[in-house]
Amino acid sequence: MRRFIGRQHELGVLRGVLDQVRAAMGAGGAPGQCVLIRGRRRVGKSSLVEEFLRQAEVPAVFYTAAGQSAEQELAELVEAVAGSTLPGGELFVEEAPGQWNAAFRLLAEVLPDDAPSVVVMDEVPYLMNRVDAFEGMLQRAWDRQLSRKPVLLLLIGSDLSMMEALNDYARPFHQRGREMVVGPLNPADIADMLGLPPAAAFDAALVTGGLPLICREWGAGQGMWDFLRTSLESPVSALLVSAERSLAAEFPPQAMGREVLRAIGSGERTFTNIARAAGGIAHTTLSRATELLIEKGVVAAELPVSMRPSKERRYRVADPYLRFWLAFVEPHMAEIERMRGDLTLERIRERWTAWRGRAVEPLVREALARLLPDGDLPAAPVIGGYWTRGNDVEIDLVGADREPVAKRLLFLGSIKWLERSPFDAHDLAALHRHRAALTDDPVPLVAVSRSGVKCQGLTATYGPDELVAAWRRPG
Incomplete structure (x- = not known):
């Protein structure tokens, strides 16, 4: 079985929030914490949380909604809690809560008081769609019962707009949880x-x-x-x-x-x-x-x-x-x-x-945003591109202080991503022409090349090694 790769930042964030839950035990107030995790489908959100639970080794329940009726979803929640590592999870089978409000109250009862635990609800947008007043019930249960337990509540969803809306100002659950965005593997x-x-x-x-x-x-x-x-x-x-x-x-x-x-x-x-x-x-x-x-x-x-x-x-x-x-x-x-x-x-x-x-252009821009500042170029709040309607002028990299209308251009650059053709004097001449069409200022010029650079006159050059290293930088 291939080992779990990457996500160290995200795992660290989740461990940090669980540590906050642990530290707040017995200190008065509500020790519970909530994190809203969103990301595109199949990006590995659930696997990330599974790995976190494996490392955390605390009592937990992992429930996944499936887009069924409210009654069927509730039955699945009962089954998930009953089969979880939460102490007293079998109470869910005995009590058989028939309403979501009752299920949330019973869940709070089975959560331990003297040790941290984790409750995971995956595919939350399905519940927002299928369960009437789900957000209001969740908000009341969190405020009155769940947050008073040393619990980390993880709400996961793939519908980005709905997960963002869950924390919107006008919605019941506003500011109850902090947000985490899970992107693809870099x-x-x-x-x-x-x-x-x-x-x-x-x-x-x-x-x-x-x-x-x-x-x-x-x-x-x-x-x-x-x-x-x-x-x-x-x-x-x-x-x-x-x-x-x-x-x-x-x-x-x-x-x-x-x-x-x-x-x-x-x-x-x-x-x-x-x-x-x-x-x-x-x-x-x-x-x-x-x-x-x-x-x-x-x-x-x-x-x-x-x-x-x-x-x-x-x-x-x-x-x-x-x-x-x-x-x-x-x-x-x-x-x-x-x-x-x-x-x-x-x-x-x-x-x-x-x-x-x-x-490859968006990936290169993201890498440079992570890499800068370095010894040659300053940090750029914005790294985008420039083009005209007829494409007679196209510049792959435009570093600027803001977008889309900048007050200051920080650098301009070209991306040449070919196996056997390095960035050369012809490419540099084209970059000079395009810079002249955009500005009269001597804005620094940059080349990003898959197979090296064979010319002088550039402020900075980057290849695959430097770009990949951008994702290895701490933080």
């Missing part, structure tokens, strides 16, 4: 988990999106093309099925959001082109669909960063794995299902370099 975690060098770890991050379920099917030290070949040959591989399952849970098949997402995933980035690719839908319909996708964190909408306002908004699929799946897998699922994944693999080979060159 390139450093992936390098450690799969035994890959930094450049290959970035490729793996773009294919798997850092989703643990997919990474677990990637053999240690295995090359990307071998992994893709194996995954495309199996109709039940995580690479093939994870995206469809996630989308089915968030968007019904008839939802226009699916068509819009498919258009963006195919490579369309502007509003007009997305509307055309989605079948010529009306702009009002497209606006609603894109707003939903952005609200759910599936799509990112970005403006160019410069010292002048711009309306040239561009859209991209925020999750690298979903972006890969929409571009290469979903359009050709029929041929994969008839065991011709070899055709799909060749199609990926043909388009991989060009697709990767743009797909």
